[in-house]
Amino acid sequence: MEASLAILGTGRLGEALLDGLLRSGGATPAQVRCVVRRASRAAELTARHGVRADTDAKAAAAEADVLVLAVKPQNLRALLEDIAPKVTARQTVISFVAGVPTRVIEELLGEVPVVRVMSNTPVQVDEAMSAISAGRYAGSEHLGVAEAILSRVGRVVHLGEEHLDAVTALSGSGPAYFFLLAEAMIDAGILLGLSRDIATELIIQTMVGSAKMLRDSGRHPVELREAVTSPGGTTIAAVRVLEEERVRAAFLNAIEAARDRATELAGG
Numbered sequence: 001m002e003a004s005l006a007i008l009g010t011g012r013l014g015e016a017l018l019d020g021l022l023r024s025g026g027a028t029p030a031q032v033r034c035v036v037r038r039a040s041r042a043a044e045l046t047a048r049h050g051v052r053a054d055t056d057a058k059a060a061a062a063e064a065d066v067l068v069l070a071v072k073p074q075n076l077r078a079l080l081e082d083i084a085p086k087v088t089a090r091q092t093v094i095s096f097v098a099g100v101p102t103r104v105i106e107e108l109l110g111e112v113p114v115v116r117v118m119s120n121t122p123v124q125v126d127e128a129m130s131a132i133s134a135g136r137y138a139g140s141e142h143l144g145v146a147e148a149i150l151s152r153v154g155r156v157v158h159l160g161e162e163h164l165d166a167v168t169a170l171s172g173s174g175p176a177y178f179f180l181l182a183e184a185m186i187d188a189g190i191l192l193g194l195s196r197d198i199a200t201e202l203i204i205q206t207m208v209g210s211a212k213m214l215r216d217s218g219r220h221p222v223e224l225r226e227a228v229t230s231p232g233g234t235t236i237a238a239v240r241v242l243e244e245e246r247v248r249a250a251f252l253n254a255i256e257a258a259r260d261r262a263t264e265l266a267g268g
Helices: 012-024 039-047 057-063 075-086 102-110 123-124 140-153 161-172 174-191 196-217 221-227 234-244 247-267
Strands: 005-008 033-037 053-055 067-070 092-095 114-118 129-135 155-160
Touching: 005 012, 005 057, 012 033, 012 039, 012 123, 012 140, 033 039, 033 057, 039 053, 039 057, 057 075, 067 075, 067 140, 075 102, 092 140, 102 114, 114 140, 114 161, 123 129, 129 140, 129 161, 140 155, 161 174, 161 247, 174 196, 196 221, 234 247
Parallel strands: 005 033, 005 067, 033 053, 067 092, 092 114, 129 155
Antiparallel strands: 114 129
């Protein structure tokens, strides 16, 4: 990336993005400026990553080609009102702020290109799943800027903004579903007499291996599941119980509820 970048709000997500860009060679420390609320945090970022970091969002917005908004939703309005006089249509604004439509940002910044991102916590290990959507004034070149950044920390898909509530429910909240499943399976291992350490190692590696098979084989989940499910065997006995307990339906209902809550928050 040749453009200069300002990360406005460098908490866990912002720092994970920064770390991924620097480690992958997607940006150099000289290209990035981080803005935080506390001077002590700014000093910490500079010491850890070698980037310029301070508390002056307005100055950062005035000089950067790309502005990454990574603050909490309740802090966004104050930030946008602060930087609005310095933001121009030549810049690209990339928003990670959950539940905030591009139109809200455009109302406060004016006719500037805004790209909205829905990512997830595996950004911390460079395995994020990110969906990006163009605002009213953003074009393919601005989506390209966002994709160039986000592809350094995972995978990227382009979607219309009307689909981002569904993305929030599926991949945004998705890690929590897998962590809950892992927790339950580890507890089952303990119930069956295994130590917590062994049960944890068994389940984590099983999840990692299964995910890689699903991603890399190109085969449908049903096909992969059936390859494990022998007639009259242990797996089909377990699957029968899961179906009797309506686990599939519970997931459908849970993800639909998450979508509805995302829509409610965006409207609020």
